[in-house]
Structure formats: structure tokens, C-alpha cells
Amino acid sequence: QRVSGEPIAGFAQVRHNPPMQSLDKTHSKGELSDFDAFVRKEIEGFTYRVEPKVDGVSMSLLYENRRLVRAATRGNGIVGDDVTVNVRTIRSIPLVLPPEAPEALEVRGEVYMTREGFVKLNEREEEAGREPFANPRNAAAGSLKQLDPKEVATRPLDVVIYNAGGVGCESFATHGEMIEAFRRWGFPVTPWSRECRTIGEVFAAIDELEKLRHTFRFEIDGAVLKIDERRFYSVLGATAHGPRWARAYKYAPERVETVVESITVQVGRTGILTPVAELKPVSLAASVISRATLHNADQVARQDVRIGDHIWLVKAGDVIPAVDSVIVEKRTGDERVFQMPTACPVCGGKVEHLADEVAVRCVNPLCPAQLQRRLEHFAERNALDIKALGGKI
Ligand code: IVH
Numbered sequence: 001q002r003v004s005g006e007p008i009a010g011f012a013q014v015r016h017n018p019p020m021q022s023l024d025k026t027h028s029k030g031e032l033s034d035f036d037a038f039v040r041k042e043i044e045g046f047t048y049r050v051e052p053k054v055d056g057v058s059m060s061l062l063y064e065n066r067r068l069v070r071a072a073t074r075g076n077g078i079v080g081d082d083v084t085v086n087v088r089t090i091r092s093i094p095l096v097l098p099p100e101a102p103e104a105l106e107v108r109g110e111v112y113m114t115r116e117g118f119v120k121l122n123e124r125e126e127e128a129g130r131e132p133f134a135n136p137r138n139a140a141a142g143s144l145k146q147l148d149p150k151e152v153a154t155r156p157l158d159v160v161i162y163n164a165g166g167v168g169c170e171s172f173a174t175h176g177e178m179i180e181a182f183r184r185w186g187f188p189v190t191p192w193s194r195e196c197r198t199i200g201e202v203f204a205a206i207d208e209l210e211k212l213r214h215t216f217r218f219e220i221d222g223a224v225l226k227i228d229e230r231r232f233y234s235v236l237g238a239t240a241h242g243p244r245w246a247r248a249y250k251y252a253p254e255r256v257e258t259v260v261e262s263i264t265v266q267v268g269r270t271g272i273l274t275p276v277a278e279l280k281p282v283s284l285a286a287s288v289i290s291r292a293t294l295h296n297a298d299q300v301a302r303q304d305v306r307i308g309d310h311i312w313l314v315k316a317g318d319v320i321p322a323v324d325s326v327i328v329e330k331r332t333g334d335e336r337v338f339q340m341p342t343a344c345p346v347c348g349g350k351v352e353h354l355a356d357e358v359a360v361r362c363v364n365p366l367c368p369a370q371l372q373r374r375l376e377h378f379a380e381r382n383a384l385d386i387k388a389l390g391g392k393i
Pocket of ligand 1: 020021022023051052053054055057058109110162163224242243246248
């Protein structure tokens with residue numbers, strides 16, 4: 001019932017009413033204090049609410065007669081793409097609302113890809129010889145742009161609703177009450193938010209959220225501070241960029257410096273050769289990391305990662321260790337450029353670079369590395385689930 005039959009030719013354009021705005025960003029507590037001072041000059045008797053800033057793709061969902069009739073991307077804020085056929089495949093989005101919900105309702109939020117889903121999708125992309133996605137946001141955006149809803153249905157997408165649209169939300173006194181109603185009507189909403197009276201409480205909430213940032217199903221790149229009482233929205237108004245009743249606060253991306261000690265080449269189940277950076281072990285976002293995939297030779301060349309380089313290490317999608325960039329200033333001249341092997345490093349057989357792929361493959365079906373990976377794949381949890389058979393045994 002969620003996946004319609006045929007691939008579509010392209011996306012129709014949708015005009016947003018009102019426009020889907022952006023948020024003014026702050027990067028320091030000082031800037032937030034300035035915002036607080038501004039707000040206190042304009043209004044009194046208000047409370048703040050702090051929420052996660054979800055790093056995904058903004059989306060508008062429109063319901064008529066309590067049925068989902070249109071889903072649209074933000075686009076340039078005025079006009080976006082009608083991606084209804086794709087968004088219908090997201091199982092957590094209600095297609096029909098309960099009788100308590102208004103007949104006509106527009107809600108807005110963020111579509112994201114779960115961490116786990118992102119890791120799996122990238123494995124699939126690499127096995128198919130395609131370039132993996134850099135992060136869950138790109139993977140979500142790429143998925144929504146697919147023309148075949150059947151393909152979209154295989155992508156692990158989800159949504160968080162955090163804002164009112166143009167209709168059906170007029171009666172709520174506070175943002176908190178509105179989000180609570182969205183939850184009752186079946187929409188996924190943020191599992192965490194804090195009500196704050198003072199800017200000091202806001203700072204404490206922002207710090208608390210930063211510590212929790214890796215525990216959510218979605219990636220967060222900051223906090224959003226909102227005035228809770230909706231009657232103040234029209235008083236505070238908006239700039240061309242965004243509303244004056246909200247501010248984003250961006251967290252610094254987590255990264256650590258380390259050294260590429262060598263680059264090894266791994267042979268996968270389907271014969272794909274993957275260069276892997278062997279790193280001086282460092283701890284990042286709650287784990288110790290000593291290896292990071294470099295995906296393929298194109299990627300190594302693009303980032304110009306050399307053996308001996310100092311690099312910034314990040315976690316793509318908060319889970320996959322990845323080289324963010326090379327710290328070129330730290331080069332001594334002793335670094336060595338990596339060459340992709342011309343024979344399989346395990347069986348010594350021929351490798352092929354198919355014209356339409358980024359990958360290089362070992363084409364020997366009896367290559368011991370491939371055999372082992374195939375056996376592991378056969379025994380793994382999603383396949384025959386043979387508990388006593390795995391990489392170590
Ligand atoms: S409220 C007028 N709440 O961040 C816009 N936006 O960088 C009010 N975002 O365009 C939006 N998490 O797509 C709001 N909890 C949250 C959010 C959120 C992520 C997005 C939104 C916005 C972008 C600005």
C-alpha cells in the first residue's frame with residue numbers, strides 16, 4: 001500500500017505557503033546571550049525550548065481529509081520537489097491521521113537515514129562498485145531523489161517532525177503542546193527536549209544535549225533554541241533568512257589528529273579491492289580507532305592521502321571512521337604516494353577495472369580472500385545465522 005507501481009519520470013514542483021525558512025546560526029554562547037538580550041527587549045513572560053538540530057533533509061507533509069496527499073522537499077524554500085511517492089514508502093510516516101487530528105494539516109520536519117541503515121547502504125553501494133555516500137544526510141537526500149519508489153522503499157529512512165506548516169496548527173498555545181499533539185496523531189517527534197526559563201538553563205540544556213549527541217537514531221549537528229509560546233511569533237517576526245523566535249546553535253564537528261602508518265588493501269566478498277588506512281590508534285566519539293576505509297583509488301587520489309601523512313579523522317554518520325582531510329602543513333617530504341596493486345594482494349591473480357565502476361576487482365572466483373568473505377557472509381546474522389562460525393573461527 002505504500003509503494004506505487006512504476007518509476008516516475010521526474011518530480012513536479014511545489015510552492016510552499018508559507019515559505020520554508022532557514023534558521024539563523026550561532027556558534028558561541030556569547031552569540032546566544034546576544035539573542036537572549038534581543039528577545040528580552042521585545043517580549044516578556046516567555047519560556048525557551050531546546051531541541052536537537054536534526055541533520056537530514058527538510059520536508060513538508062500535507063494532509064487533506066486526514067490523508068497524506070503531498071510530501072515536498074524544501075528546495076530553495078519557496079519551491080521544492082513533490083516527492084510524495086517516495087515519502088509514502090517511509091513506514092513511520094502516517095498515511096492516515098486519527099479523527100482527533102484536523103482535516104487539513106501541514107507539518108514540517110526532517111527526513112533522515114538511520115546510522116545502521118547508512119552503514120548497510122554503503123556496504124551495498126560498494127559491493128555494486130559505486131561510490132559510497134559521505135554521510136547519512138547525503139544518503140537520505142540521494143534516496144529521496146530516486147525515481148523508482150521500489151528502490152526508495154529499500155532505503156532505511158525515517159522522520160522527525162518539529163514544526164508547523166501552513167494549515168492546521170493555529171490552535172496551539174505552545175510549541176511543546178503542538179509537538180505533543182503531533183506525537184498523539186502518530187508522527188515521530190524528538191525524544192528529547194528541555195524547557196528553560198533563563199539563558200543559563202539554555203546553556204546547561206545545550207551542554208547536556210551535546211553529551212547525548214551520539215545516542216540518537218539520527219545525526220544531530222547542533223541544538224535549536226525556540227520560544228515556546230507561539231503568540232510571540234508574530235510579535236518577533238522574521239528576517240529574510242529565518243524566524244526571530246528561533247536560533248540554531250552548531251556543535252563543533254568532532255575530529256582528532258592521527259598518522260597514516262600504512263595503507264593496506266583488503267579483498268572483499270565480491271572481489272573488490274579496498275584501500276584501508278592503518279592508523280596510529282586514537283580515541284574518537286567513544287571508541288579507539290586504528291583503521292579507516294579509504295573506499296577506492298579515486299578517493300585516495302582526490303584526498304591525496306599519503307603513507308606517513310598527518311590527518312584529521314572523523315566519524316562519517318557518527319559511526320564509520322573516515323579521513324576528513326590531510327594536514328598538509330605537517331608534511332616532511334618523507335610521505336609516500338599509495339599505488340593500487342595491479343595484482344590481487346591475496347591470490348596474486350588478475351585485477352580488473354570495469355569502465356563504469358570506481359572499484360578494482362580481483363576476478364579469480366577461487367581467491368581465498370573472497371572465499372572466506374563469502375563463507376562469513378553466508379553464516380552471518382542476516383543470513384543463516386550460524387553462531388559458531390565467523391571471521392575468527
Ligand atoms: S525549526 C523556520 N527545529 O535546520 C525554520 N528546524 O539549518 C524553523 N532543523 O531549515 C525550523 N532540526 O530544516 C527546526 N528541531 C528543529 C530542527 C530544524 C533541524 C533544520 C530545518 C532548518 C535547518 C536550518
